[in-house]
Amino acid sequence: MPASDWATKDFYKTLGVSKDATQADIKKAYRKLARANHPDSNPGNKAAEDRFKEVSEAYAVLSSPDKRKEYDEQRTLFGQFKGGFQGGGGPYGPPGGPGVDFDLGDLLGGIFGGGGRGRTRRQPQGRRGDDLETEASITFQQAVDGATLPLRMTSDEACPTCHGTGAKPGTVPKVCSKCQGSGMQTGTVGGVFAMTEPCDQCRGRGMVVEDPCATCRGSGRAPSSRTLQVRVPPGVRDGQRIRLKGKGGRGEGAPDGDLYLMVHVEKHSLFARKGDHLTITVPVAFDEAALGATISVPTLDGPTVSIRIPAGTPSGRTFRARGKGGATRSGGRGDLLVTIDVQVPAELDDESRAAVEALRAARGNTDPRATISTEAVS
Template sequence: MTGQDWLEKDFYATLGVSKDASDADIKKAYRKLARQHHPDHNQGDTKAEAKFKEIGEAYAVLSDKEQRSQYDAIRSMGAGGRFTGGSGGAGFEDMFGGMFGGAQHGGAPRGGSSGNFDDILGGLFGGGFAGQNGNFGGTGFRAAPPQQGSDISASTTMPFRSAVLGTEVTLNVEGRTVKARIPAGVRDGQKIRIPGKGRPGMNGGPAGNLVLTISVTPHPVFTIDGANLRMTLPVTFDEAALGAQVSVPIFGGETVKVKIAAGTSSGKVLRIKGRGIKTSKTTGDLLATVQVAVPQNLTREAREAVEAFRKATEGTDIRGDLVTQAKE
């Protein structure tokens, strides 16, 4: 977009707000108009599409504090006129004569200091206010360089199953409908950057990104760890002490048989290969952490059996190494 465009286009009128509108009012107006003229709701309507672009262009400028200030300054100085070169029509001297005491281009402004309009107004356009010969009276404004649009932050909540399998979510972001693909294995609290779904760029620049924060509903059995799934596997004392083959549930409702080695303690992790999350790059495993379950209510026969076991293992000091290490 050129400086001439800023002179000719009334972005406040485009959004239907006053020049002293607050940021909140500008945002509210943009959302309302964007929903009304969005291409998804006006299939094949070229006028609605053009209006949607105008709305986005106006919001990109007025929602940016620095650009809005520059826009207001240019509109105020131009007073709705045009910058033109040559002898025909109103020129820079007509528009800014009061500022320069009626000095002609190339002369000295009031006060006797030397310089030209480039020195005074160049800062408004990043040094790009010049004609073909590097001064006024040529072609007018040089186009500003392309500028990427700013990022937008949003959040969404999904079921655990969707996080494991991957899904597509539909979001309403600043009056726009945005569809985003969520990869399999996304974890609670993870941020996903979706390119090109942020605010529109300026001067042909690319759109910004949508930064999406994911919340995952907890599962009663499984948790996500990268491409792996984790769970706690309770086993009885005799299964841990003597060894056994037990059934382990996997995600989806099936079960698989897993061997528990004799002498297995709580905290040991059993790896069940290929039963985790299938991503585009790999398939994870199911990691089952053994937890030896202690019965709360023993029958008389069970208590007698445990007491017999205690007598049979008297003299075994399982905490000896712990005491020794604590002294070091």
């Protein structure tokens, strides 16, 4: 493949991300594609193996901020001089001759070969644990105060029979003779610059298993179940996604993956939340609102709190009981916001009706809607 064609390959398109994708987006896209196309998961599938190489090649560049920056710059450069590079100098002049004097291998070696022709970049050995996702339903009380939940997790981890080596017990894998254990191999494209990709002999593992383990068939991975005690912090929201660092799949000579927990919070029959505070709507009789009263209001933790309702309190007014809400992440407690709902009787007995009619007579001609009359508006 001509150097210009390879250098203008769209790594962003390979990973299925936009050019302004974050490093987290790039990492997530790579892991998804790598898992789907890894040779260990697709034995004998040449198309998947080729796809795995393309994805690894793209990630090797885009995962490094410095290499990504150089790659973007070179893509722009090749866009400006598309078709103008031939054998290192192109029509703009061969190295040492008239025109532009540069070495294409040196120009791109920092991106694809570690700084120049013929250099190889050894990849760190080890396999980081997989990131896992799960869901959990918790009560309203647990969401407010925080809780420790037991979560049963199943993931691919180091095979218990071969302890992750992939080799039959009593045997050991051998260092790959082609990549010398790096898991990567370097070649030149068009005789111009170096390209680093997963080793085709060990499939990027750095080790070769001659006598594979019967349990994992040489992959070194097997399904494993375990129970985790996971702490959900106070104040978690319904639908919130919590990242639990290092609680994901087990790593092999590398850090464990992360666990992403999606939380579903059950509704409460009395309480709701507003920021760090709890809310409750309390029914109040008409005479209590009109004449004033002290009422008892339940709290989430059990003991009631007394609220003084002044005479003439309208329906919908909210009172604050400080420190009677739930726990906050800062270690304090929020408030309980009590909203008054003045109750109007659906039916009146004779005595109550007489009392209300007496109130109407005492009110006289006072119009409660005077402030919203047509004359007031105009």
